[in-house]
Amino acid sequence: MKTPRRIARFLVAAGILLILGGCWDMVEVSRSSLITGVALENGQNHAFRVTVEVLNAAETMSAENGRGDAPAQLYTAEADTLSEAVNRMNEQFDRLLIGSHMQAIVVDERLARKGLNDLMDFFVRSRYIREDVNLVISKNDRASDILRVPYPGGMNAGLAIQSQIFNLNRVWGGAPKSRMNDYTIATQTPGRELLLAAVSAEGPVGKNMDSVKTLEPKSSIRVMDTAVFRGDKLVGFLPASDTNIVLLVTDDLEQTTISVPLREDKAFAAVRLVRLHASKSVRMHSGRPKITLNVQGVGFIVSLDATMPLDRASGYQELERLAEGYVKERIDATVKKVQTDFDADIFGFGEWMYRHRHSEFERISKSWNELFAEAELQVDVDIKLERSELKTRKNNEIR
């Protein structure tokens, strides 16, 4: 009979396939641990000092039967390459480390001044590192101290940094998105420099979880300023209060709130700006770039210190004028500051030229940052105030 022979042949083939295939690359999740954060610093004996934050799964928020141990632990190793340092981590740790769930890479300020390219090469190449991992710079503090800030509820520093930066970016535009992908894009785009969030640890960082057992946490992570790069090297920090204006110019701002000074002394109108759109154009005019920036947006009046007739068009027109003037002023000031302090086109004006006036830009691309520093800026702001939340008048204006 033909069929039994065929079945036997199939079984033998399948058996060989299964046995030889085996489970050679199987990873047992209960015998491995996730890396949630990495901190990179200058090493003492070697080029790098790598600190990894390793999740203690049994203590995380999703596990019910924790014993109150720390939700994550830090391990440090030094080596001349990052890969070596990470792969030798098992010299001091018992489990297999899984790097694919890394949420944040914290780079020390001093290391970042020497350049990011050599550092990031390992992460960019690896197929296991996600493109949306957050890349932040530790300002003033050692990078590993950022990971030493404890969190309540089984949270760990890596996840916390990611969530903090995401929310700050979305609600106020206080930090650039700072993902590894942004680093890749910025370094590969001519005429645009990299912007990353800078964080520092406030208060004494602890060696245990005591900080979160009190009402006021002793230490916390603060998103300080925004790190400005030229090429892959850190050149300085832009104050956090200017970050939303930078993001407004680069058209990356979702929404923000500005405090518009009114005519009266110390009186402000808070305006929430949404649906913002910035369009730019750059042309060379007698050897100097001439930048035209057109910002459009919609605003809501959130609070108002003075008495203005918001039940009439004139009140809105007045406020619109003030808000437009204020935004224009802020943009002018911020661009000026970047021009004088950094010589780095973090706004992407050069990128616009690269895209729209390519041949013209090719000739000056090498010296673009210097040209940018001398650029002339003309800003048009158009803000439509749509409504003033729920109330037209303040409580004390209603009889």
Place this chain on the structure above:
Amino acid sequence: MRTNRFRKEAVAQHLKQHFGQSADLTLVPIRVGSRQGLLCYLSTMTNTTFLTENVTMPLLQAYRQGNFPEDRGLDAVRERLYGGLATRLLDDPQPLPGMLTQGYAGLLLDGEPLMLMIDVKELEKRSISEPTTQNVIKGPKEAFTESADTNMSLIRRRILNERLRFEKFVVGSQTKTHVYLTFLEGDADERILRDIRGFLQSSSIDSLFDSGSLEQLFRSRGGQLFPTVYNSERPDSICACLMDKRVALIVNGSPFVLIVPALFADFFESPEDEYQWFMVGSFIRTLRYLAFLLSLSLSALYVAVTCYHQELIPTLLLTSIAAQRTGIPFPAVIEMFLMEITFELLREAGTRMPRLVGQSISIAGALVLGEAAVQAGIVSNITVIVVALTAIAGFVSPVYSFGANIRLFRYALIILGSLFGLYGVIVGFAFLVIQLTRMESFGIPYLSPLSRLVGRRSS
């Protein structure tokens, strides 16, 4: 004279030769006037009361009242006395035993050249009840029974159309089971009908007790992984299929009526879908496809992803899985098989148990095995969730046998997933899809409504 053929003693002898000492063979000598006669029947296939009232009584009454057509033979008897009954005249004793087994009673009068066969078949049968395996909330609540006559009646009373045909076949060399080929003349594909007729006539099986055996016979012709025959115990479902130009097979003794050809999409359709708003019907149908995919692949994907592709799992879910799996002694695949086998045991025990003790099975299953196994740290919660979800999804198919089929593929996929990760699962899926696309049900591509709009023979 030919009368010798039906001599009383000879016939009795003939029958005893065939039926031996069988207790239900009844030979009643009767006397009609001066003539000796014999009434023979199988007591198990007839109803004695019916026989007495409708056969014996009219005979005797007629004789007593003097209008017994003594001189004009059995033909007149048949016309005068048994006008309402199905009768036949037999001129050869050879088919007699066969007719008795079909519920005929034989009446013989000495001196007659023929023998009168009267159809007095009346069997105890279950009354029509609600379907047990294919329930609906809205829609007809009748189900087929074991009696083919009842089943045919259930179909006929729904399709009041003179083109409806029931063709009778006898299948099973020993059991002589009646199989009725049901179709709408003119609608059903003649090629399919010819194919089935040929198959039924040439089938060489000994016995046929349920349509399931016939289903497997059809299936083994092509060596196919998925069922190519649809079965239903719901008359409305079968009638819908008949209107859809298909062919039904009613097997006497089975409450499940078969439908051929059956395609992949048919196993996701319930007649109920058409009795409600089309949005709801479509939603539920989509849900069934989703359930099919879940039931097929979820456990394999879980094993593959947790063992090989941790980077695919959201961080919080992965920490949750890792936390739950801490201290579990077995690898994920062993754990999965433990739970799957446990579930299969529970299901098998649950279906075979007497209904009174069935309760204890669910308690033992739910409490002891589920809760305790997790608390004892033998399996993790997430595995229990995955197994329970695949199990529930497996029951969603309106045709039970289809859902039951998926199980085997699921195990194969789990093994592939545990050895090769997602690659293995994808290869397994590719194999299934290839099988599905090359399958045909009576010449119609199995995936036809999905793969192309017009179902046409591929070769």
